[in-house]
Structure formats: C-alpha cells, structure tokens
Amino acid sequence: MSDPLFETELHLAGPWRIPAQMLAEQDIGGRTSIHDDATAQKVGFQGGTIEGPTHFSQFVPLGHQLFGDAWFERGCLSAHYQTAALEGEELQARVAPLRPGANSVQGNMQKRDGTPVLSCTLSLGPDHGETELDALMARLRPAGQLVILQELELGMKGAEVERVSMDFDQHMGNLYPFSLNQKLSVITEPCCSSATNTCSNARSWRSAKAGEPRAPGSAPPSATPGARKSSRPNC
Numbered sequence: 490m491s492d493p494l495f496e497t498e499l500h501l502a503g504p505w506r507i508p509a510q511m512l513a514e515q516d517i518g519g520r521t522s523i524h525d526d527a528t529a530q531k532v533g534f535q536g537g538t539i540e541g542p543t544h545f546s547q548f549v550p551l552g553h554q555l556f557g558d559a560w561f562e563r564g565c566l567s568a569h570y571q572t573a574a575l576e577g578e579e580l581q582a583r584v585a586p587l588r589p590g591a592n593s594v595q596g597n598m599q600k601r602d603g604t605p606v607l608s609c610t611l612s613l614g615p616d617h618g619e620t621e622l623d624a625l626m627a628r629l630r631p632a633g634q635l636v637i638l639q640e641l642e643l644g645m646k647g648a649e650v651e652r653v654s655m656d657f658d659q660h661m662g663n664l665y666p667f668s669l670n671q672k673l674s675v676i677t678e679p680c681c682s683s684a685t686n687t688c689s690n691a692r693s694w695r696s697a698k699a700g701e702p703r704a705p706g707s708a709p710p711s712a713t714p715g716a717r718k719s720s721r722p723n724c
Contacts, residue, residue: 501554502583503547505601509675510539510576516663523573538573544598544607546678547582552611555587555594559613567620568609574600584611593618 512524521528524537545566552560574580584596593612599605610621635641655661657670673679 498586500583500585501551502581503551503678505579505581506547506677507577507579508539508543508547508574508677510537511543511667511672511675512540512665513537514666516666534573534575536575536577539576541568541570541607543677544568544574544580544582546676547580547598548584548596548609548611549678549680551582551584551596555584555611556592556613560611563614565612565614565617565620566609567612567617567622568607569621569625570607571605572600572607574606580606592616593620595621 510524512522513526515522515524523529523532523534524540526537529535529537545568548566549560552564552566556564579601580598582596582598585594587594592614593610596609596611597605598607598609608621610617610619612618612620655669657673658668660666660668
C-alpha cells in the first residue's frame with residue numbers, strides 16, 4: 490500500500506481494542522494459572538494475563554482486507570509473543586503493505602505506549618514461505634533439557650483417530666471454563682455474516698474510548714469470567 494507521489498510505505502492498521510481476559514477461573518489440576526490475578530501478581534505481573542490466541546481475531550479483518558475470502562480458507566497467522574497483555578490495556582494490530590505478487594506480509598501488535606505485544610506474518614497457502622516462527626526457530630540454539638515437552642518426541646502420533654465435536658452452549662471444562670457462545674459474546678473482533686446480516690456480538694464496551702479505562706483484572710460488564718476464542722482462522 491503506497492501513494493504514487495511518495496516513497497513512504499503506508500501500513501494497514503486496525504482500531505484500538507480492549508480484549509477480554511476470559512481464563513480467570515481456569516483450573517489446572519487444582520492449581521490456578523497466570524491468567525488468575527493473584528497467581529500472576531506472584532510472578533511479577535500487574536494482573537491476570539490475556540491468553541495469547543485471544544489476540545488473533547484482531548488480525549482477521551486485516552487478513553481479509555489483504556487476501557479476501559481466501560484468507561478464511563488458506564490463511565496462516567504465525568506469531569511470536571513478546572509481551573503479555575492485561576485486561577484493560579488497549580491493543581492495535583498492524584500489517585505491512587502487500588507487495589505485488591506476494592502472498593505474505595509482516596505484522597505486529599502493540600500497546601498504546603508502544604510496547605510490542607507480538608510480531609507475526611500473515612500468509613496465504615499452500616506455499617506460505619518463511620513464517621514468523623520459521624525465522625524464530627532458525628535463530629534458536631538446539632534445545633537442551635526439555636521441561637514442558639520432556640515426554641514428547643518429534644513425530645509422535647496418537648493411538649487412534651479421535652473425532653471431536655463442540656456445541657455452541659457446551660461448557661468446555663476446567664481448563665477452558667466457558668462455552669463457545671460465551672466467547673462469541675465478547676470476542677474482540679465480531680464477524681458479520683452477509684448470509685444472516687448479523688454479527689457475532691455487540692462489542693460496545695470493548696471499543697477503546699478515551700476516558701473509560703478499565704483496571705487490569707476487572708470483569709467486563711457483559712462477560713462471564715472464563716472463555717477463549719475459537720481456533721478457526723476467522724473471527
């Protein structure tokens with residue numbers, strides 16, 4: 490994206506948003522996580538952190554603007570997280586211009602004060618080229634003693650194929666204590682359907698408005714504590 494009279498690159502940016510923190514009541518075998526205010530504060534955060542995939546939906550309108558409906562079918566968002574975000578903080582997603590003939594762009598998310606939240610690539614497959622995580626892995630030294638992944642090996646497969654279904658009102662259990670409908674009611678970027686002429690939610694409280702700050706960890710007016718975004722590549 491550029492102006493023929495100038496050499497300046499014009500980036501595509503979404504609006505400032507205030508994502509919801511939906512995992513405050515997460516229970517991991519009787520333990521809380523850094524999404525809980527008290528636990529997060531013990532390790533140095535001001536409040537419970539927002540789950541990383543929550544940020545993905547802010548890039549969906551940008552990906553659709555660049556690639557059209559093909560973004561929903563073959564799009565890939567590859568992200569490297571840099572700074573945790575807390576509920577009440579305003580975040581903005583941005584992407585670089587799409588070069589003629591290219592199928593990949595660089596993107597990033599930042600806070601109001603300029604603090605980087607993540608860097609990423611948005612690409613259209615099947616040949617995605619070098620993604621953000623590909624570049625990160627190439628820079629990393631070989632892993633030593635693994636901790637979280639110590640019981641896993643490259644190429645491991647499950648014992649059998651498992652088929653999973655999820656109803657819109659189905660509660661997902663202690664790890665993700667919410668239903669899909671609860672998530673959609675507070676998703677950061679609602680997706681409007683041309684078929685039904687409706688949107689996935691009415692997100693009036695999450696649009697960033699001057700003079701209406703919300704303290705980290707405080708619950709949104711319309712949200713039920715606990716809920717995360719669908720893993721689909723759209724909103």
